[in-house]
Amino acid sequence: MSDLSRYLPLSNRPKRDESAVTSTWNVELAEVLTALTAVLAPLPDAAWATPSRRPAWSVHDVVAHLAWRLSTSRGERWRTSARSLAEQGFSAAAAELAIARRAAASVDGTPTALVARLTELRDAAASGSPGAGVGDDERERDDTVQTGISALAEAVIAAADLAATLDVPIAVPERASGAVALRRALEAPTEIKAVTRGRTLAATDADWSFGHGPVLQGTSAEILLFLYGRSDTAPRPAPMA
Structure with a gap:
């Protein structure tokens, strides 16, 4: 299922106005990225090497992969993933980690630059610019932030991972x-x-x-x-x- 908003509300809570429930995840993604950047911006550079909850991944790896994931179209992600999978002996875990580190190395992957990139992606999601609300299984554009449910999932689990790793609260919308x-x-x-x-x-x-x-x-x-x-x-x- 690519669009789970149709299943909301998720609980059997009392009936209430659900008119705000749509397939657009721009607002939620922007909120998650706002909370993430608020925690990451003042983080000392040394803390970015802290091992995350994902085996062999550091805080830096998690953030670099998230920035790459949110700014890369589905077609390019597929090509990059297929190439990395072959290079890493068809180990999915190793392939994803290689993508994260290659993405950071291909640009200025310093902590400051990664925070700036997440901020740009946050602003793009918040603005609702053309293409920003399109789901991952629909039309995608290379020049806009990806905001489908799978992109939101990447941001949400990154927030949960880093909150536990760094022992700081990172707010995620319910x-x-x-x-x-x-x-x-x-x-x-x-x-x-x-x-x-x-x-x-x-x-x-x-x-x-x-x-x-x-x-x-x-x-x-x-x-x-x-x-x-x-x-x-x-x-x-x-x-x-």
């Missing part, structure tokens, strides 16, 4: 965290689906839940980190009433 969690739950690897199948996932710090069966709960970030393989700690069963 609608964004819920939609990204639902999308990932539908596409997660078998070992993660084995934990979540036949269960309801519920965020304890946001107004969303989805699924059927006994409730597994955690904060939005905890659920996202588990679903994306950044944490081995699964959501926990809800206390018995």
Whole structure:
């Protein structure tokens, strides 16, 4: 499913006006990038080498990959990924890391430059410039920020990863965290689906839940980190009433 907004609201909360629910993720992406840049801008250069929650990835790698992902069209991403996969012996993990490091090396990949690039992408998303609201599975343009659900997912998991890595809060809109969690739950690897199948996932710090069966709960970030393989700690069963 490329557009999960049709499934919102995600929980069985009381009915309310959902007229603001659309397939456009510009606003949410801009909010996530605003929160990210606020944390990254004052970060000492040495902290950018801190290992992230993704094995072998540093803070710098995570940010460089995010900047590349949000500013690269689907066709170019496919070509780059295919080439990197072949170069890295068809290891998907190694291929993605190589892309992140190559992207940083191809431009001024200093922390200051990466923060500036995320700021530019934030401004493009916030402005709603032509092409900025187009989903990843529809028409895309090389000269605009990508703001489909999969692009939003990259920004949301990067925020969750860096917040846990740096031990700082990075605010993510509830609608964004819920939609990204639902999308990932539908596409997660078998070992993660084995934990979540036949269960309801519920965020304890946001107004969303989805699924059927006994409730597994955690904060939005905890659920996202588990679903994306950044944490081995699964959501926990809800206390018995």
